[in-house]
Amino acid sequence: MSPYTRDEAWAIARSLSPRDTIRVAARAASGEVLNDYHRLVPLDGPAPSTTWAMLLAGDDQLFRYLCFDFDTSQGNAARDALRMAYWLDELNIPHLTCISGPSGGRHVWVRLSAPADAAAVRDLADYAHSILPTLDTKPLQNAAAGCVRPPYAPHRESGFSDPQGDLGLISSHEAPADTVKQLTALLIDLGAELPATETELPKGAITDAAGNPKIMGVKRRLSMAMEDTLRGPAGPDASHTLSRVLIAAANARWSYDDIVEAVATGAAGLEHARTRRVGDKRVKRTPASTAKVLRNIWNYAVRFVATHPLNATGDDPEYRERIADVTTVVQQALAAADAVPGLWAARNPRVGGTRSQRAVLDALCLYMLQSSRHIVEADVRRLSADTGYGRTTVSDALRALCGTWITRVAEAEGVHAARYALAERFSPGEEGTSRTQARMRAEHKPTLPLQQNLIHEIGTRLELLRHDVFTAPHSLGRTSGLIFQHLPEDGTLSTAELMKETGIDADLLRRRLRRLHASGLIERIRGGWRRYSPGTRDLIAKRLGVDGYLEERRKRYELERAVWAWWQAEVVWMERRFKKRKGAKAIFVGNDRPDFVAYPRGPSKRGDHRRARELVLDGILDRELVLAA
Structure with a gap:
């Protein structure tokens, strides 16, 4: 039973609230109190007969409170709340935990000394949810309407929000101004990640039978130096070492299963996958946490290797500067595009913008961020898969964007697609290399929040429309x-x-x-x-009755890519000098082609492309070649 009356609990809410209004639960005709808090009432009035929820942000849409709402329907809310409280203690951030009601949910409250930006709080909620699955992120992702029942507020079924400490922890104590930044950095260090959206794998990357990405090719040994890193001590920055090893392993054509086996056999360089840092010590991870860390960094490493050709030393000394430049340029381009929403919605043929052009521009920016390069190779079928528009529409959009928004650096040639960069008006300077999609520095730690936030933002925008x-x-x-x-x-x-x-x-x-x-x-x-x-x-x-449309198109484009790659390999073979000749060639007769079998020919000895499509559908080509085409 609450130590306070309803009117006293209402007075507490009035003293804590950052606004003059509060959200009140609705009541059904039957008298049941609903979990519906759409109605706003002034706080200077009498206490409502139902219950209430306090808004976390002020009228300026800046957060005055953080409240981590842990829901028992999603798992062990008490455990997740204890973990959050422990991390807040580690950062010396005052906080108050409440048992929210009869179901045993938890609210962990933090009062901020300085208003927090809504975007930063939204990212914090996503990071926290990635390692605390019972967290309900809604209150922290809606600065306009995000609300939680304050301490001592009655529950709609029975009981009240019961503080497990002194109310003064949020009524008289405030967290430091950089609380959101500190807590976000800690969560990232603990392995938190923003939810990723799926895009087409870059050229050269495929998926194995289990659906995990890898680089196409035959597995080989790591270099002696990297083998020493794998087997030797992880050093003071175990996350950094894990990233280096996984990037090197991806480059050596290892699979995800190879990495899992290396972790299981105790390779010391992969210590960050087995344990996490807590203060000056390392604590063993759960199997789920180990799998999450490995999968996130492995996915990043494969994309990184597929888009960054290493130099002779395996190093990329300009990477840190380049990624800052790329992120800045992409931000400028997106800001310019966001400033003219009417352009992308235009239907007038005299106006040079369309929705398809904006989607293609977003996709190119996403590729630049993923590859950390100003110049990216992008074929119309890959852009089609990531935007949802057909290849003809994508091709038209690319032509329309050239000049004002993007520049075509190189035309398509053979199996290589055209290369694009953002227009010169967004560029800070010349690209340090003429390579299209570079291969990431093995020493770089893949936790760059600004870059990751932009990738998440653009990817989500594309996925909602696709x-x-x-x-x-x-x-x-x-x-x-x-x-x-x-x-x-x-x-x-x-x-x-x-x-x-x-x-x-x-x-x-x-x-x-x-x-x-x-x-x-x-x-x-x-x-x-x-x-x-x-x-x-x-x-x-x-x-x-339209489900499956994009999947059918994806399969059709995949077939076209495979046939085109097969034909290009045939052209290369035909132009090769001193090639082996064994009389009349049949499709299944051995030849000196290392990857592709001989291309089918018609009676006139010309390439029979229709027969080639049939053979690809029948599975004549190696699966890896088809996926990587």
């Missing part, structure tokens, strides 16, 4: 996808705000909103519109 329900014939269409992309899952946008964000005219916007609402992808609540979970798109696509 779906059958918006791209297939007879689907909801691209305009609906653009609206869905801009709507928050937590929080709302009004119709006027959507017009400003998307550049879509009012009449068309209202029609598309009505269609999205009728389809069940978005909802209208007090304050505006918000989207449902992205997973809802799959259900709507099936209902519309």
